[in-house]
Amino acid sequence: xxxxxxxxxxxxxxxxxxxxxxxxxxxxxxxxxxxxxxxxxxxxxxxxxxxxxxxxxxxxxxxxxxxxxxxxxxxxxxxxxxxxxxxxxxxxxxxxxxxxxxxxxxxxxxxxxxxxxxxxxxxxxxxxxxxxxxxxxxxxxxxxxxxxxxxxxxxxxxxxxxxxxxxx
Amino acid sequence: xxxxxxxxxxxxxxxxxxxxxxxxxxxxxxxxxxxxxxxxxxxxxxxxxxxxxxxxxxxxxxxxxxxxxxxxxxxxxxxxxxxxxxxxxxxxxxxxxxxxxxxxxxxxxxxxxxxxxxxxxxxxxxxxxxxxxxxxxxxxxxxxxxxxxxxxxxxxxxxxxxxxxxxxxxxxxxxxxxxxxxxxxxxxxxxxxxxxxxxxxxxxxxxxxxxxxxxxxxxxxxxxxxxxxxxxxxxxxxxxxxxxxxxxxxxxxxxxxxxxxxxxxxxxxxxxxxxxxxxxxxxxxxxxxxxxxxxxxxxxxxxxxxxxxxxxxxxxxxxxxxxxxxxxxxxxxxxxxxxxxxxxxxxxxxxxxxxxxxxxxxxxxxxxxxxxxxxxxxxxxxxxxxxxxxxxxxxxxxxxxxxxxxxxxxxxxxxxxxxxxxxxxxxxxxxxxxxxxxxxxxxxxxxxxxxxxxxxxxxxxxxxxxxxxxxxxxxxxxxxxxxxxxxxxxxxxxxxxxxxxxxxxxxxxxxxxxxxxxxxxxxxxxxxxxxxxxxxxxxxxxxxxxxxxxxxxxxxxxxxxxxx
Numbered sequence: 027x028x029x030x031x032x033x034x035x036x037x038x039x040x041x042x043x044x045x046x047x048x049x050x051x052x053x054x055x056x057x058x059x060x061x062x063x064x065x066x067x068x069x070x071x072x073x074x075x076x077x078x079x080x081x082x083x084x085x086x087x088x089x090x091x092x093x094x095x096x097x098x099x100x101x102x103x104x105x106x107x108x109x110x111x112x113x114x115x116x117x118x119x120x121x122x123x124x125x126x127x128x129x130x131x132x133x134x135x136x137x138x139x140x141x142x143x144x145x146x147x148x149x150x151x152x153x154x155x156x157x158x159x160x161x162x163x164x165x166x167x168x169x170x171x172x173x174x175x176x177x178x179x180x181x182x183x184x185x186x187x188x189x190x191x192x193x194x
Numbered sequence: 195x196x197x198x199x200x201x202x203x204x205x206x207x208x209x210x211x212x213x214x215x216x217x218x219x220x221x222x223x224x225x226x227x228x229x230x231x232x233x234x235x236x237x238x239x240x241x242x243x244x245x246x247x248x249x250x251x252x253x254x255x256x257x258x259x260x261x262x263x264x265x266x267x268x269x270x271x272x273x274x275x276x277x278x279x280x281x282x283x284x285x286x287x288x289x290x291x292x293x294x295x296x297x298x299x300x301x302x303x304x305x306x307x308x309x310x311x312x313x314x315x316x317x318x319x320x321x322x323x324x325x326x327x328x329x330x331x332x333x334x335x336x337x338x339x340x341x342x343x344x345x346x347x348x349x350x351x352x353x354x355x356x357x358x359x360x361x362x363x364x365x366x367x368x369x370x371x372x373x374x375x376x377x378x379x380x381x382x383x384x385x386x387x388x389x390x391x392x393x394x395x396x397x398x399x400x401x402x403x404x405x406x407x408x409x410x411x412x413x414x415x416x417x418x419x420x421x422x423x424x425x426x427x428x429x430x431x432x433x434x435x436x437x438x439x440x441x442x443x444x445x446x447x448x449x450x451x452x453x454x455x456x457x458x459x460x461x462x463x464x465x466x467x468x469x470x471x472x473x474x475x476x477x478x479x480x481x482x483x484x485x486x487x488x489x490x491x492x493x494x495x496x497x498x499x500x501x502x503x504x505x506x507x508x509x510x511x512x513x514x515x516x517x518x519x520x521x522x523x524x525x526x527x528x529x530x531x532x533x534x535x536x537x538x539x540x541x542x543x544x545x546x547x548x549x550x551x552x553x554x555x556x557x558x559x560x561x562x563x564x565x566x567x568x569x570x571x572x573x574x575x576x577x578x579x580x581x582x583x584x585x586x587x588x589x590x591x592x593x594x595x596x597x598x599x600x601x602x603x604x605x606x607x608x609x610x611x612x613x614x615x616x617x618x619x620x621x622x623x624x625x626x627x628x629x630x631x632x633x634x635x636x637x638x639x640x641x642x643x644x645x646x647x648x649x650x651x652x653x654x655x656x657x658x659x660x661x662x663x664x665x666x667x668x669x670x671x672x673x674x675x676x677x678x679x680x681x682x683x684x685x686x687x688x689x690x691x692x693x694x695x696x697x698x699x700x701x702x703x704x705x706x707x708x709x710x711x712x713x714x715x716x717x718x719x720x721x722x723x724x725x726x727x728x729x730x731x732x733x734x735x736x737x738x739x740x741x742x743x744x745x746x747x748x749x750x751x752x753x754x755x756x757x758x
Contacts, residue, residue: 040376043325048317055318085503092500098322098342101376194375 032061033087034106034113034184036192037076037094041067045099049076052097058082058090062115062181073101073194077183102192109186116180117155117162122173124149132172139165150175158182199329199360200229203293206336207237209368212264214238214255214626216248220268221308222295225360240626240655243647245272247619249279250645253288254623257606258581260413262289262344263623269295270308273354274315278613280350281319285610286434287411289348291339298358299327313354321349329362337372346379347498348411379497383514383522391469391493391510392526396533398467400489400541401427404450407434407609408472408496414517415439415602418471421524425535428545430458432473434609437599442578447545448554451479452746453591456553457545459744459752462487464544470494472516475505476610485751495519553744553757554595562737563712565589565664568719569596572634572662575719580632581624583607585617585641588670591742593636615644618661622648625657632660632723639665639689649702652729660722661731663695666738674741699731710735 039045046065053060061079068075080090087105094100106113123129132151136143139161145152155165159182166177186192197205203226207215215237219227230239242248245267252263263283267276273294283290297306313325322342324335335353343351395401409418415438422429422445429439430450439446448455450462462468468490473479480486483505494501494508495516502511512519527533558567569592572580582597584590584607599605606624608616621635642663652659672687696706705728709718715734722730744755 044313044317047314051317089500089504092502096498096500098374098377 030081030083031087031107032079032081034111034182035078035080035090035094035103036106036184037078037103038068038101038192038194039074039076039097040099040101041072041074042099045074046076048097048099049078049094052093053080056089056093058086064181064183070194075192077181079182101194104186104192106184106186109190110188111184111186113158113182113184114156115159115162115182117165118144118152118178119155119166119169119174120150120152120176121169122149122175123151125173128172132169135165135168139168141165195366196363197366198225198229199332199355199362200225202329202332202364202366203336203355203360204229204233204237205366206333206368207264208233210336210340212237214240215264215266216240216242216251216255216623217266218242218245218248218268218272220272220295222269222297222357223266223360225357226266226295226355239266240622240651242619242651244645245275246278246615247622247645247648247651249276249283249290249292250613250616250619251623251626252290253279253283253286253616254583254606254620255627256288256290256623257620258603258624259627260411260603262291262340265290265292267292267294268308269297269312270310272308273310273312277316277319278611280316280352282608282611282613282616283350284319284321286608287348287407288350289344290350291336291343292350292352294352294354296325296354296356299356300358302356312352316352319350320352321347323352323354325354326356326359329359329364332359333366333368334372337369338374341372341374342377346377380499380513381515381518383495383512383519385522387510387512388519388522388526391512392523392530394467394491394493394510395425395427395469396535399536399538400464400466401425401469401538402447402461402465402467403427403429403439403469403471404432404462404473405429405435405438405471406432406473408516409435409438410472410602412472412497412516413602414472414520417517417520417524421520421527424524424527426538427469428461428542430454430461432476432479432609433594433607435473436594436605437602440600441598442600447549449594450752452481453595453742453744454746456551456744456755456757457548459746459755460548461545463752465490468492470496471520472496474501477505480505481746482749482751485753487752551757553755558712560712563709563715563734565592565666565734565736565740566596567712568662568664568715568734568736569593569636571716571719572636573597575716575723576632576634580604580634581606581621581628583617583620583624583633583635585637585644586612586614587638587641588674588740588742589636589638589641589664591671592664597636614641617641618645618648618659621659622651622655622657625659626655634660634662636662636664638670639663639667639692640669646698649699649704649729649731653703656727657729658725658727659729661729663731663733664736665692665695665733666736666740667692668738670740671742673739677739677741678747695731695733699729704729704731706731706733708733708735
C-alpha cells in the first residue's frame, strides 16, 4: 500500500434528489474511505456544494476524482490538496456544568479557543466552536475535565485561497 | 396539443426513431401499453416471457446495430427482474434505455403493491437514472436518457415513470437538442498525445495492438484495420473486441487473456509497446497485474478517463472516442513524410515461433463430439458470416476461440458480468434487428435453461434462430475449475435430470435435433441452416470432461500459460 494522505475534495453538483446518494454510493461500492462529508445548496439553488474528506493514496484519489467526474450529476470538482486552501469545521458541544467551578472553567476555555456559548441552562452550557479539525480536537481534549454530554460536528468544509474558485 | 403522459412516452419513442422495444406489461404501465396499442404500426413491441430476457434482447439489438436498445417493464418485480440485464449492459457499455413503471406518486414510499425503489436499486449499475416527478419533465427526461445512453462511454439509463404521470396531461414538445452542463464527454483526443503516441509506435521494435469492445462500440473497426495494416503491427483482441480486427488476417494473433492464445499472451508479455485501444485492462485479460507486460510502455486510448490508469499505469493516455482518435492517429502518421517503423522482423519471427505451439489444437476422434469441432464446423457452414451470441462458460470460450470473426458487431456475448441466460434472448434481439441474417446462439446445457422460456417468444415472432447447445451434462467451466483447483470435487456442477431438449423444442413448436456422432455434425448444421424460417434447437452431445485450453491460471502472468 502506498502512503495515504488526507484529501479534501470539493464537488459542485446538481441539487437534485438522489445526487448525494450517487456520491456516497460510489464510495461504498468501490471501497473508498469517507472521513467526513458535508453538503448544502449554494447561492445558485440548482447547485449543491459538497466537501468530502477521504484518506487514500495518490493513485486512489486519481480514481476517485475520475469516478466522481463520471457521475452525471457532478458538474465540477477539485482536490483542494492541489491548492492553498482553508478548511473549517463547526462543532457544537453540550457540557454539564453542575460541578462546582466548572462554569468558570468552561467559560475560560471557551474564550481561549475563541468559541461562543450559545445556550445556557441551570445545568448545561452549549458551546459553538469553529476552526480546523485539529483545533476542534484540541478543544475537546481541553474540556476533558468537564463532563461532555453531546458533541455535534459538521464535517470539514473547504475553499481555495485567492482567486482559484470552483464555479460553473 | 395536450397529450397524456402515456401518449407523450410513445411520441418520444417515435421522435427518437425507435422502431422496436422489448417489454412485458403490468399494472403500473397499463396506460403506456394502451397508448402503444394505438401506435403499434410505429413502434414494434416484442413481448418476452421474462423481463431479464427483455433487457438481454435489447442488448443483442444494441450490440448488433450500435443503436440504443429500448426496454419497457412494469414496477416492482418487473423492474427487479430487469436488474441483471441492466448490470450486464453497464459492464459491457451497452447503450440501453430502460423504462420502468412506478406506483402513483402519492403512493411512493408507502410500501404500495408492486412498489420498489428501482432508482435506488439500480444506481450502482446504470450510467444514470431518473425518476420522473412531473409530466412536464417527461419528454425532456426521455431525450436526456437517449442522449446519455448513446454518447460518451455508452451504458444503460433507466427512467422510472409513476403511473399517475402516464395519465396526466400536458403539451407535448420534444426537445430537438439537449445539453447537460455536467455531462460533456471528450470526443477528440489530445493532439500532442497523439503525436507522442505515433513517435513511440515508430520507435517500437516489439509493438502490439491490444484492442477491445470500444473499437466495436465506436464503429472504428475499419480505421483500426487500416492503422494495423499500415504499421504491420500484430493485433490481439479482447473477448469484447472480437471482430474489431479480422480474425483471418495474418496480423491477428488471436484473443488474449485467460483463455487467449499462446502467441497473443506471450507477445503481450515480451512487448516493448502495448497500444491499448478501447480496452480496459480487465482482470481476465491481465492475469496477475504485477507480472503484466513488464517490458512495455503503454499507450491507452479510451473514451472513459476513469478506465485509464485504473489497473495499469499508462504512459500515454489519450481520452477520446476511439474512432476519432484512430482517424487522428492515421492522419498524424500520414503527415510524416517517408515514415517508417523500426525493424520488427525479429519480433514477427518470434511471434511465428509462438504460433507453432498451435495452442488451440484438439483431436476429434470418431467417438464423442468435441465442442471445438462444432464451432469450427459452424464457422465453415455459415461462411464465417453469422451473428453469434453466446452464454457464459466453456462454450463461450470455445466460440470465441474457434469462430473467426472478420466483422465487428457479429460476436455478441456477456463479457463483463458473465451472465448465463444471455445468449438466447440476445439472439432474439439480433434476429429482430436483422430478420434475414443467420443468427446462431452457442450455448451450454446449463446456460440455455436460464432463459429457455424465450423459446415461446421465438415462436410468437417466428425468429429462425439456430441454437447450438454444446451439451456435456456439466456446468463445464465450474467443473473445469473444480478439476484443476479442487481435486475434482465436482460440487453441484453436474446437471442431473436434463430435459429432452428435442422434445422441449418441439413442445414450443420448433425443430429439435440431437447430434451424437462426430460424423453427423456438419450434415446436421447444414440441414439446420437450410431451414431458413424455423428455429432449430441443436442438442450436440459432446465429450463430457473436456477443458478449455490454453489457460492463464488465476494470479499467473501471461508467460505462465498452461497449454494442455
